[in-house]
Amino acid sequence: MKHRAGFLRVAILLSAVVPPVPEPDSWKWPEKPQNLKVLPADWPGERLAPVMKGFTRALGVRCQYCHVGEEGKPLSTFDFVADTNPNKERAREMLRMLGDINQHLKKITPSGEKRVNVWCHTCHAGRPKPTTLDEEMGDAYRKGGVTAALARYRELREKFYGRAGYDFSERSLNSIGFELMEKKEYDSAIAILRENTAQFPKSANAWDSLAEAYLAAGNKAEAAANYRNALEIDPKFAHSLEKLKKIEEK
Secondary structure: OHHHHHHHHHHHHHHHHOOOOOOOOOOOOOOOOOOOOOOOOOOOHHHHHHHHHHHHHHHOOOHHHOOEOOOOOOHHHOEOOOOOOHHHHHHHHHHHHHHHHHHHHOOOOOOOOOOOOOOHHHHHOOOOOOOOHHHHHHHHHHHHHHHHHHHHHHHHHHHHOOOOOOOOOHHHHHHHHHHHHHOOOHHHHHHHHHHHHHHOOOOHHHHHHHHHHHHHOOOHHHHHHHHHHHHHHOOOOHHHHHHHHHHHHO
């Protein structure tokens, strides 16, 4: 009964923040939905509708992500009752987990006046899987090298820049570049850090990092050139001053 109350509160809040969206005239929410296993089984379709729409927006997906149906086909052709799409059971487990998390949060004394709650969009932020930019690029790199990793970066940036899903700050590419340097994959590191300077051309740190990659690869001329690029932006950038001085002395 305790968990049921938790799920009910989650569902009510989801429905409260999601404005209704008109459905095509050819399909209507059923008066008595079937096969509800986590949400209250006696909910009418009009109560279920805003919750389901809340899920799609939180994950940035459409109905066929969890249900049996094809993109672009009328909703009247979907089998919403069937459990054959494995994402449907995953969604149920995620909703159960959400209830457990919010129940556990009640045991923690809040640091402010309002207690923290967790919802689907807390982690997903419009993405089906709540991965980090580093993870997405790392997976693409393992499958297709640095070209694939950069393509994935640009794809995600085009779709999600300005939203909460991924960290597109200078830090992300810088971190990936230095990880590749540690593995002595210098050409890949240079490509990643060069992209960082393209995205953040006014960052002395971005140019300094690119210089570091060239220096690690043994290309002192390019390293010196990029340390100078950093110093053109910030003449007092200590790390670039120190490294450039050492290169010129040698």
